Amino acid sequence: MLIIGELINTSRKAIREAVLKKDGQYIQQIAKAQEEAGATYIDVNCGTFMETEVETMEWLVENVLQATSLPLCIDSPNPLALEAGLKKAINGKSMINSITDETPRWNAVLPLVKEYNTKIVALCIDDGGMPKTNEDRIRIADSIITKLTAEGVNLDDIYIDPLIKPISAGEKNGIEVLQAIQHIMESHPGVHTTCGLSNISYALPARKVLNRLFMVQTMARGMDSYIMDPTNKEMRAALLASQTLLGQDRFSRKFIKGFREGLYE
Structure with a gap:
């Protein structure tokens, strides 16, 4: 299961403010939190900064790479911003x-x-x-x-x-x-x-509720990747439980680990 962490996106108010303030520490904090929650890729999107998207993409990628060893998903409608991010994305x-x-x-x-x-x-x-x-x-x-x-x-x-x-x-x-x-x-x-x-x-x-249940339904049809917030406890809990029920969790190890981490009450 490939999980693309979606939180570093300037359409989110907190990320936009961090970019405007050049608060690299906050960007790094969000990247690290997604890695710790089980993301396999970190999405980087600054499409709301249309006039400065290339420079903003470079700054975001540089900061994300200071916090995580995960590979990046460079996300933009602008091919120039895509290439700017790809040039700096060196993690795998x-x-x-x-x-x-x-x-x-x-x-x-x-x-x-x-x-x-x-x-x-x-x-x-x-x-x-x-x-x-x-x-x-x-x-x-x-x-x-x-x-x-x-x-x-x-x-x-x-x-x-x-x-x-x-x-x-x-x-x-x-x-x-x-x-x-x-x-x-x-x-x-x-x-x-x-x-x-x-x-x-x-x-x-x-x-x-609808989002969680639809995720489980799509997994049963074969979907094997999501662009999502991995730090969302309820979504992560549903994901792990579904993997276990679909035979994608050997000896239910991931589910048991999630239980021990407090995902389930």
Whole structure:
């Protein structure tokens, strides 16, 4: 299970203020907390600083690397910021978030994937926009995987994001994503799927409950990576329990360790 810690993102007020104040100690504290909570990658996103994103990305990466030995997921819509982060991200195999099947984005990001030999998050979007049906979602995923592997990208380095739509906007949005995950994982053995979970609960009450339960449901369909807050006790507890029940936790060691750490009451 690959967990991408999502907390170093300037859309979060505390991170934005830390960047404005050049408070590197706070950035390092957040990076370290995510590592200690079980993250395997640290996401770095400063897309809200559009005019200074390249310089801000360099500063953030430098500070994160002072606090953790984890590899980084460089996250930006700006290819220049992606490359700036990749140049400084020296902890193992980096990840890029993200590529799509849209021609301009594909042409801008693919060379970076190949030059820096990264893992890649691939969103199910093409030149026609976001998928309107589940058939569109599956078609785009199949296309992206076929094209990336043709370019020499290993299946093990590809993380397909099926794009979660709010269940409040359509009662089938959840089950369609589950069906897409199962198709992708069964049709392309060795590939991975990932997502951010919070979209599923948008505009509904008790969002944290829905997010946790949807995570468990996606794991049962084969999803093996999440972009999430690993320091969230309830999410981590649900993740470990689900891994145990799905036979992904040898001798239930992770679950027992979580129990001893106080994750379960």
